[in-house]
Structures are given as structure tokens and as C-alpha cells.
Amino acid sequence: MLLGAVDLGSNSFRVEIGRVEGERIVTQSYWKETVRLAGGFDKTGALTPEIQARALAALARFNERLAGLPPERVRAVGTQAMRVATNAPDFLRKAQNVLGYPIDILSGHEEARLVFKGCAQTLxxxxxxxxxxxxxxxxxxxxxxxxxxxxxxxxxxxxxxxxxxxxxxxxxxxxxxxxxxxxxxxxxxxxxxxxxxxxxxxxxxxxxxxxxxxxxxxxxxxxxxxxxxxxxxxxxxxxxxxxxxxxxxxxxxxxxxxxxxxxxxxxxxxxxxxxxxxxxxxxASGALRVGLLYDLLGRVSNRDTRDVSIETLMEASRLDREQANRVANIAQTIYTTLSPEADAEKVRYLRWAALLHECGMIISSSRYHRHGHYIVSNADMPGFSRLEQDRLAALVLSQRGTLKKVEDELDALISTETVLALRLAVIFAHARKDVALPVMDAKRTSDGFEMRMEEVWLNAHPLTDYLLREETEFWSKIDRHLSIQKF
Structure with a gap:
């Protein structure tokens, strides 16, 4: 198995392809280009057109080096220059198109963790x-x-x-x-x-x-x-x-x-x-790119550092684990109903968000979803890039109440299916006890979803029935369609 790491450093861009041999990663190829991204800021703190052109030319060559590697086996990251550039989002879009792979902007803490990981593997x-x-x-x-x-x-x-x-x-x-x-x-x-x-x-x-x-x-x-x-x-x-x-x-x-x-x-x-x-x-050799390769190996080998971060935050938040797992399991079931060809990465984020959905209660039970959003946004979570952490925080925020607060993120940062699955899971688990879900099916429409649920079950659970009807109103207020019919 081959893995690829792309380091968009503030001085040099590097790409390394490693071959997995058991628990080791052996360098298959390595390429470096001096770009000096940190030397290409204008007076407004934006990356100049000239430095962007130089960077994009390097990434086009990197794309050729990485040709054939599937997206899940390549990790590309930006560091300090991209953290502070005022036009980073615009440049990031262009860079991802040219490279052909998603690019994460690392926090300083995450960059440091990966640097040590890379060095430790080579010492x-x-x-x-x-x-x-x-x-x-x-x-x-x-x-x-x-x-x-x-x-x-x-x-x-x-x-x-x-x-x-x-x-x-x-x-x-x-x-x-x-x-x-x-x-x-x-x-x-x-x-x-x-x-x-x-x-x-x-x-x-x-x-x-x-x-x-x-x-x-x-x-x-x-x-x-x-x-x-x-x-x-x-x-x-x-x-x-x-x-x-x-x-x-x-x-x-x-x-x-x-x-x-x-x-x-x-x-x-x-x-x-x-x-x-x-x-x-x-x-010490290794550094960031080797750390990226070993972190990526953990992700594709079910030894994801992010799982450890979720577990650590759950422990620190003193969560009701039974309820967290209950909501996570229901959310995953509903997601596969809404999206039969389930996206594995979306399922992963949905489950993480469900496990952490009540972490804000350590601050207050009132508006705990907002407290949870703050905690997840600002916690030190090894393994997560800044964008990944923002995505997770947005999902936690979306779990209840009006949808206006996440309207701009829907289908941009977080998918409609994952938000709806999480919200419905919270509703079905409101009694904080195990519940057999009603028989249901769903189909996607041009502006939302049409769902059908078992009438006998809903009649036997009048509060859940009420909360589901209220949920359809929340979606209508942001011009999204959610229809829940009984059969």
C-alpha cells in the first residue's frame, strides 16, 4: 500500500510517497520545491498573485507525482503562512483544484504534534x-x-x-x-x-x-x-x-x-x-511529512488518532456514555435510511458529533448545544485539522433548535443528511432510554426529504410525534423541505 503526504510549508513545499511494510513506512519517492509562501504577502496580509502562481505551479507538479493514489490515501496540509493569509480560503480552493486532493490547514498545536510523531518514528x-x-x-x-x-x-x-x-x-x-x-x-x-x-x-x-x-x-x-x-x-x-x-x-x-x-x-x-x-x-529526520504519513496509516488501519481525541473529550466532559452511544447508533441508522449509499467519512463525523452532542452540559444544561459548539471548536483535539474541527463543532451546534445558526454551513461544511440524522436521533432518544425505532423510509427531493413512518408507532409515542412535526417547521423556516407522513 502506498500513502502520500503533501506539506505546504511556509518556506518549502514537499511531497513524499511512502510504501507501507508492516508497521513501517519506507520512502518510495520525495520531492521538494522552494516556494517561500511566507515571503509573498502584500500590505493587507494576502498572498500576492505572483506567489500564488508559483505555489500553484509547484502543486501541479505534485499532482503528477501523486497520480493514481486514491484521496483517502493522501493527506495534504498547510501551515503558518496559510493560517494567517487573509485570502487563504480563496487560495485554498485554487490549490485543491490544482493538486487534485483536499488540503487541510493545521493548527499550530496539530502541526507540532505531527512533527514529533514524524521525528519519533525515525529516531x-x-x-x-x-x-x-x-x-x-x-x-x-x-x-x-x-x-x-x-x-x-x-x-x-x-x-x-x-x-x-x-x-x-x-x-x-x-x-x-x-x-x-x-x-x-x-x-x-x-x-x-x-x-x-x-x-x-x-x-x-x-x-x-x-x-x-x-x-x-x-x-x-x-x-x-x-x-x-x-x-x-x-x-x-x-x-x-x-x-x-x-x-x-x-x-x-x-x-x-x-x-x-x-x-x-x-x-x-x-x-x-x-x-x-x-x-x-x-x-532528527522525519518531521511533518513523515508524521502525516504515519497519522494517515492510523486512519486507514482503524487506529485513528481522532478517535482517541473524541474519547479524551468525552472523558473530560463527564458525558452520559449510555445516552451518547444511544444517540450515535440511532443517528447512524437514520443516516443510512436517508442516504443508502452511506459516505464512510460522513458517517464517521456524524458518530463523533453524536458521541459529543451533550459535552456542553459540563458548562450548563441550558443551551448546551451552543456550549458544546464552543468546546469542540476550541479544544485541543490531536488528529483534527482546523476545518475538520469546525465541521464537527457545526454538527454539534446543529443538533437542536432553529436551523438559522447553521444555514450557511449546510451542504458546504456539513451535509443536510448528517444534520437531519443527528436531530432526529436526539428526538427519538429524548426519553434517555432504549427505543425500538418505527419502520421508516425516505427519499431525497430537490429541496429536502420526504419520510414515511409507521403510524401505529407514532400514535403510541405522542411526544415524539409532536417533536417530529415541530422539526418539519424548523426546516421550512430556512426554505428546506422535510415531510414526515404516516403509513
Missing amino acids: PPSDKRRLVVDIGGASTEMIIGEGLDAKRYESYRIGCVNTSIRFFADGRITAKSLERATTACAAELEESMTTFGAGNYDEAYGSAGTFGAVSDICRALGWSDGIVRPEHLEKLRRMLLDMRDISEISFPGLKEDRREVIAGGIAVLTAVYRVLGIEEMRP
């Missing part, structure tokens, strides 16, 4: 607490974990591209500009000291382009076997100052595509060492 097994630092084009992720699991993680909005643009835009490298860049990065990272500083980890690793570039320089200069120590950064700082201009940068072992951003990268890395008190850091 020797150990029970030590490992710090992983990943300096990207527009953000820096810090993670402490044990084994294959990240325990604490955070993302900071500094990287090699945005730091280079901010402090070395004219190309000149002076003692003042280099120190200003390092000090500004240290200020951004100051709060990380408590969580990630010395004493919180046993060994430190650097991941991604910037650290890899510095590690390669240290090796090429004969300073180490790839380990980077504070004295190495000081030597590099002095060498940068002697070069005076970015156009004159020439380090042994430095790839040409890193030259323009290495000054900013060294400033960020120096700040990391200063703030965290790092004495030495070793290189």
Missing part, C-alpha cells in the same frame, strides 16, 4: 524525554514527548523566512541587525522557558530545514558529526558578519535554496538556544 527507541524544535518558514514548533507520544507542544510565530524579511530585507547583515533579530525572536520565545527549558527534557533534537542546514554546515566544516552547540552558533554568527550581505553568503554544506533565509534561521535558532539553555542539539 532510535528511547524512554527519555525528548525535546524537538522545528524551525519552519513562518513558525517554530516546540514539543516534548516520550516514546511516540507528544506530551507538551506549542507553536510560535517566528521562522526563517519572516525573520529574514523583517530584519534583513535590504540584504545587509550587520552586528546590530543580527542582534536585533535574535533579541526579537528571544522575546517571542520567552514564555517557552517554563515549559520547554532545561530540566524539562533529557535530550534535544532539531528538525526541518533551518536546523538541518546548520547541522550540515557544522559537519562540512568539521566542527561535529552534525551536533550543534552554542559555540558553533557563535562561530556562524561571526562568519555571517564577515560576509556582510546575503548575496555573499557561502557556507560549506549550505544548499543554494537556503542562502536567502539562513541569516533569519540562525537568528531564530540562536534565540532558541539562549531561551531554553540548550547545550547541544542533534538532527
Whole structure:
């Protein structure tokens, strides 16, 4: 089995195809293109037409690399530059069309978790607490974990591209500009000291382009076997100052595509060492794209990280599990009635939303669906992209009351079938006890659904009958048709 990962980083775009061999993933092919997405913002914070064109051209080539892989075996993600771009939704639509696969925008926390997952898979097994630092084009992720699991993680909005643009835009490298860049990065990272500083980890690793570039320089200069120590950064700082201009940068072992951003990268890395008190850091391969591949392997092998996040949130919310499973089972049954050719991914989201539908009750039983929407929207849920979390939150919000609040999301973010199935499940389970559903069938119409239900059953359950009639009115108020007839 082949799996594909696409990393739309703020500096470089990468695509990796891995071949699954048992529990391992072996690289089948890898391709990288330097796009510098974080260097292509206009004054409004939007990605410029020029940088979009460069990015789309790279994605068109990636599409050819991925040709033949089914959508469920490819995961494409955007990081910090796409998180902050004011025109990200518009660019995302174009990017998905060109790539030919959906693209998720990761939260900083999710990016950090996947970075650690990727590094942990490529490092020797150990029970030590490992710090992983990943300096990207527009953000820096810090993670402490044990084994294959990240325990604490955070993302900071500094990287090699945005730091280079901010402090070395004219190309000149002076003692003042280099120190200003390092000090500004240290200020951004100051709060990380408590969580990630010395004493919180046993060994430190650097991941991604910037650290890899510095590690390669240290090796090429004969300073180490790839380990980077504070004295190495000081030597590099002095060498940068002697070069005076970015156009004159020439380090042994430095790839040409890193030259323009290495000054900013060294400033960020120096700040990391200063703030965290790092004495030495070793290189770690893998990073985000390998983390994506292993996370994807979990999804296609029924070891989905998202299931663990749902279980964790259920536990934290102290849910009535019997009722949660009751609603989930009814919702799934109704969904297959509404949509006989059930979409597996929609069923998954419907079940997750049903399991969490009462999580807002930990705040208040009044308007708990709105509290649940807030919780699901803002909780730290490993495995979920920002869009996936928004979809799940919207489903939780849609479970009861008027539909005006989710009208714009219907058939855009969430499907009509899943919303209706969840709402009907909540109605049928209102008594909080097991219930045998009435015989029913349904057919799709141009603007909704026509359903038929067993009259004898409805007559024996007058409150449910009333709630179902009320449900048809809720749908009519957003110009959607729901007819429930007895037979």
C-alpha cells in the first residue's frame, strides 16, 4: 500500500510517497520545491498573485507525482503562512483544484504534534524525554514527548523566512541587525522557558530545514558529526558578519535554496538556544511529512488518532456514555435510511458529533448545544485539522433548535443528511432510554426529504410525534423541505 503526504510549508513545499511494510513506512519517492509562501504577502496580509502562481505551479507538479493514489490515501496540509493569509480560503480552493486532493490547514498545536510523531518514528527507541524544535518558514514548533507520544507542544510565530524579511530585507547583515533579530525572536520565545527549558527534557533534537542546514554546515566544516552547540552558533554568527550581505553568503554544506533565509534561521535558532539553555542539539529526520504519513496509516488501519481525541473529550466532559452511544447508533441508522449509499467519512463525523452532542452540559444544561459548539471548536483535539474541527463543532451546534445558526454551513461544511440524522436521533432518544425505532423510509427531493413512518408507532409515542412535526417547521423556516407522513 502506498500513502502520500503533501506539506505546504511556509518556506518549502514537499511531497513524499511512502510504501507501507508492516508497521513501517519506507520512502518510495520525495520531492521538494522552494516556494517561500511566507515571503509573498502584500500590505493587507494576502498572498500576492505572483506567489500564488508559483505555489500553484509547484502543486501541479505534485499532482503528477501523486497520480493514481486514491484521496483517502493522501493527506495534504498547510501551515503558518496559510493560517494567517487573509485570502487563504480563496487560495485554498485554487490549490485543491490544482493538486487534485483536499488540503487541510493545521493548527499550530496539530502541526507540532505531527512533527514529533514524524521525528519519533525515525529516531532510535528511547524512554527519555525528548525535546524537538522545528524551525519552519513562518513558525517554530516546540514539543516534548516520550516514546511516540507528544506530551507538551506549542507553536510560535517566528521562522526563517519572516525573520529574514523583517530584519534583513535590504540584504545587509550587520552586528546590530543580527542582534536585533535574535533579541526579537528571544522575546517571542520567552514564555517557552517554563515549559520547554532545561530540566524539562533529557535530550534535544532539531528538525526541518533551518536546523538541518546548520547541522550540515557544522559537519562540512568539521566542527561535529552534525551536533550543534552554542559555540558553533557563535562561530556562524561571526562568519555571517564577515560576509556582510546575503548575496555573499557561502557556507560549506549550505544548499543554494537556503542562502536567502539562513541569516533569519540562525537568528531564530540562536534565540532558541539562549531561551531554553540548550547545550547541544542533534538532527532528527522525519518531521511533518513523515508524521502525516504515519497519522494517515492510523486512519486507514482503524487506529485513528481522532478517535482517541473524541474519547479524551468525552472523558473530560463527564458525558452520559449510555445516552451518547444511544444517540450515535440511532443517528447512524437514520443516516443510512436517508442516504443508502452511506459516505464512510460522513458517517464517521456524524458518530463523533453524536458521541459529543451533550459535552456542553459540563458548562450548563441550558443551551448546551451552543456550549458544546464552543468546546469542540476550541479544544485541543490531536488528529483534527482546523476545518475538520469546525465541521464537527457545526454538527454539534446543529443538533437542536432553529436551523438559522447553521444555514450557511449546510451542504458546504456539513451535509443536510448528517444534520437531519443527528436531530432526529436526539428526538427519538429524548426519553434517555432504549427505543425500538418505527419502520421508516425516505427519499431525497430537490429541496429536502420526504419520510414515511409507521403510524401505529407514532400514535403510541405522542411526544415524539409532536417533536417530529415541530422539526418539519424548523426546516421550512430556512426554505428546506422535510415531510414526515404516516403509513
